[in-house]
Amino acid sequence: MRLEKRPSPSRTAMVAAPLGAVVFTLLISGLLVLWAKAPVGATYVELFKGAFGSLFALSETMTRAVPLILTGLAAAVAFRARLFNIGAEGQLYAGAVAAIAVGGMHGGTGFELPIYVLFPLMLVAAALAGAAMLLGPALMKTRLGVDEVVTTLLLNFVMLLLVAYLLDGPMKDPMALGWPQSVTLQSDLELSRLIEQTRLHTGLLMALVLAVLTWLLLQRTTAGFDIRAAGANAKAASFAGVPVTRTVVLVALLSGGLAGLAGAIEVAGRTSYLTLDMSPGYGYAGIVIAMLAGLHPLGVVAAAIFVAGMQVGADSMSRVVGVPNAIADVIVAASLLSVLVASLLTQYRLRWK
Template sequence: MQLERRAEPSRTMLLAAPLGAIAVTLLVTSLLVAWAGAPVGRAYALLLEGGFGSRFAITETLTRATPLILTGLAAAVAFRARLYNIGAEGQLYAGAIAAVAVGGLHGGVGLELHPWLLWPLMIAAATAAGALLLLGPALMKRLGVDEVVTTLLLNFIVLLAVSALLDGPMKDPSALGWPQSVALQDTMQLDRLIERSRVHTGLVAALALAVALWALLRFTTTGFEIRAVGANARAAAFAGMPVGWVTVKVALISGALAGLAGAVEVAGRAHYVTLDMSPGYGYSGIVVAMLAMLHPLGVVAAAVFVAGILVGADSMSRAVGVPTYIADVIVSAALIAMLVATMLTQYRVRWR
């Protein structure tokens, strides 16, 4: 068996790759569902119904999809430039704790500021926290340090730092000993987009940023440089492009999006920071970006799909007794299947 690079992937293969990956994922995980003693067809029907089968299910899916869109965009833009950001989870928490530090008025910060001024300061603090957290690994990459290792390890460092803050200077005194931060002001919280649901206006912001990032990559000089560096950094440098500066810009954009995901999750849903605020949105964002084949608009559809799986798994578990962890298996299997499908769009298998 030999892999032979294709001259140019066909549009049909590019469209079929994510669909094929999803089909293979469902086929493989159906074996686990059957092993658990549940009827496969009914289990998947309940999974679909739990994620999309009612008004409540759809609104919960959209609520879960909002941070996934932002972390998916963060991974997509970074991977486009071959900056492998595995630290979106830590950047999300850094953005969340920075948002609460400003919007929660902790320690008297901003007590005299009007909400119209405090709100942009809160968003700026969250995006800056995420961006600066990725800037270090991006600069270290130029020295030959693998950014996969540094960004991954930073996740644990940030979570430990957040844990220390929640048990120390940022602990809510009214939480009866529970490790959580002070809550945001009511004026800093996002409005509900749909009545009698948890869907908030952060979803609109996430959709707008997906369109904005697509336009940036498609129609601007910066976007062309990002795509060129991702395709071949040495050729881009030979052509006179500032590869190092492009990497820095990508790191700032990617980290800012992940930090914004933390601010939006706090302002729209949680209203304060806890260590279990994110069920792995930063890691799931990588799956979302890969399912979308790093396309910003595709990230939206992929985020809704992954969110539907996570929400629907709860309903399926209660009805047929399948562990809710099957959702994590489906998401992980989807990532592996998508990596294989992406490889097959670039290479053909030759048997000799």
Template sequence: MRLEKRSHSSPAALVLAPLGAVVFTLIVSSLLVLWAGAPVAQTYGLLLKGAFGSVFAWSETLTRAIPLILTGLAATVAFKARLFNIGAEGQLYAGALAAVAVGGMHGGTGIEWSPWVLFPLMMLAAALAGALLLLGPALMKARLGVDEVVTTLLFNFIVLLLVGAMLDGVMKDPLGMGWPQSVALQPDLELGKLVERTRVHTGLLWAVTLAVGLWALLKYTVLGFDIRAVGANARAAAFAGVPVTRTVVLVAMLSGALAGLAGAIEVAGRTSYVTLDMSPGYGYSGIVIAMLAGLHPLGVLAASVFVAGVLVGADSMSRAVGVPTYIADVIVAASLLSVLVATLLTQYRVRR
């Protein structure tokens, strides 16, 4: 058996491939639901109802989707240039820490800062923190050929240890009753609510705007062409005159900045302070979302809502029918593998 590249992929195959992947995912997950002794139809119905069955359910799903969109965009732009950024989790925490450092620890300077000045500075600090964290691995890859998968992954652990030290040290909230959390942001720096009496905030507008902006950058700008060229074949791109090292550095700065903004927006929109459990793996989930979206920035929006809906819906479903919430992780993982295989089969056919 061998794989033979297709001369072209039909539009019908491109449409049916993700649908087939979804069906396959539901079948695989159904076997686990049956194994747990629960009715499949009721389980899926409760999962959908818990994620999208009411205004409150939608608000919780969209709130969970906001950081997923930003980390998904961070992975998308990096993977487009074959820069495999596995460090979005650390970059998210670095951005959150920088946001609190600017927005919560600026007292004692003798200067009364206006929120109109402090808020942009807070977001800029978060973006720079995430960008600089990825800049080192990108330069090591471009200049020395060091595998960025290893370096970015290890940086996650370094950043989390740094965050732990800061939360137990200079950034510890004196009003936190000993709990390891940072000082809180000023109330004037927190993001407003999109829907009253829910947790969904205006960070959703930030995430959607950045997704559209990244799509336009990749499709209509010279930098976007350079990113796609480097991702397709770096040696050929260099031969054609594309500045490969500069492109990789710019991609790293952009990817890290998006992940850093995810941390800042999560702090300003939801938590108001930094804790070690602030992110339940948003940085790693962003990689799954980027792959589910086919590395398309607008597809990241739909993939993020899907993953967030599965995670949110699994909580209410588990309480009703007794199926463990880990079924959500199985659905997300199986959907990723299914989409990858389906995409492969649209480009290749199996030959004997």
């Protein structure tokens, strides 16, 4: 048996592949539900209701989707240029630290900036902090050939240790009664609510705008063409005149900046302060989201909402039906594998010898 590249994928295959992936995912997950001695239909219904079945459920899903959209965009942009950014988790925390440093560490200075200056300054600082964390590994890859997967992954743990130090030292909130959390943002810097009496904030609109702008950058600009060319074949792109090193640096700044903004928006929109457990793995989930979306910026939005829905709906499903929350993780993982295999089969076909 061997794989043979198709001359041109048919439209039928392009439509049938994702549908087949969904069906396969539901079947595999249904077997686990049966193993847990729960009704499959009721389990899926409760999973959907817990994520989208009410205004509150929908608002919680969309709130969870905001950082996932941004980390998914960060991974998608980097992967387009074959810069495998595994450090979005650390970059998110770097952005959150920068946001607190600008918008929270303001007491006793005797000098206050107006909010309309301080808020964009906070976002810029967060983006620069995230970009700086990825710039080093990107330069090490282009100049020294160092594997960026290792460096970006290890920097996640360095950043978490730095956050732990800051929360017990310079950024510790003296009013937190010993709890390891930072000082809070100024109330004027917090994002407003899109729906009253919910946690859904205007960061969702910012994430959607960034998704559209990222798509326009990749599809409608010369820089976007350079990014796609460098990702397709760096040597051929360099021979054709594409500045590969400069393109990789640009991608690093953009990818790290998006992940840093995720940290700032999470602080300003949801928590108002920084803790060590602020992110339940948004940076790592962004990699899954980018792959589910086929590295398409607009597809990242849909994939992020799907993953957020699975995470939020799992709690309701577990309470009502009595199955483990981990089944939601299995659904996401099976979806990723199914989509990857389906995408492979649209480009290649199996030939039997």
